[in-house]
Amino acid sequence: MNKELLDCMAHMTYGIYVLTTRCDDTINGMIASWVSQVSYDPPLVMVAVHPNRYSHELLQKGGHFALNILAREQKDLLSRFKGPDPESKFRSIAWRHGVTGCPILADCIGSLECRIRQTLAPGNHTLFIGEVVGAVFNRQEIPLCTLDYEGCYTGRR
Template sequence: MTFDSRAYRNALGCFATGIAVVTTIAPDGEKIGVTVNSFSSVSLEPPLVQFCLGRAAMSFEAFTTAPSFAVNILAEDQAELSARFSRRDLQERWEGLGVERWDTGVPILTGCLANLECDREHLYDGGDHVIIVGRVRRLKGSESGQPLLYFRGGYQKLA
């Protein structure tokens, strides 16, 4: 490798991404959520999506063993929500939040641009991350609003 990890991260930061909070339920019933920007569609038929989660994440075991998860795609006015689910305190994240429960019972955050409830289909090795693929079983999307974006290490909005 002829570059250091900081140069690698800086180069990847030039790719603007949306931000989502992925949620699930731990085996003990605890609500779990984490902010991700490594989310994308995989397939239209069947409807598959994927996100990547670091192996060192406190929520790693919950997401790799839970049968279902939800992807909550954030709107431009939800930067605080993104930051909240980036913190290490797991319980404080949920205080005062609007949450719905759909078919699988995983927490669905209200007020997002879109929500996708998924059944976990596959786990793939991704180096220091795992790639989690899910089949979308239910969704809701907004006809208006703008996404919260992440670019060069900070939150951005569409002009």
């Protein structure tokens, strides 16, 4: 990829979310920024996940995910959910099981729980398109986005 294209892609802005998933008794959370609303009726959202991520297999097998919307002041949660140990990610923070069984973080702007309706692999990331089956809105705040973060994920590994 040429430098101009990489620089342009690095300046595209996205929200930063904690994506959580569950398969049987296994849960995990990861940082996701390639997220978008796809449809209003039915309510559909899309998230792009690289196949080498631990959550990728859980998404495929479990069939559900939740997007926890972080406030700008919650930037410190990013390091927690970048770690490799799924159990430590949820230790000492408030969360509950949602209607799909996915972890829902208590202290965030809100959460969208989704049932995966379609999976596409148009490039090096898998697109999981989920129908919203549950939503929680906790408070009005400014969401965390890539403008608040050092660097932007461009998908390079």
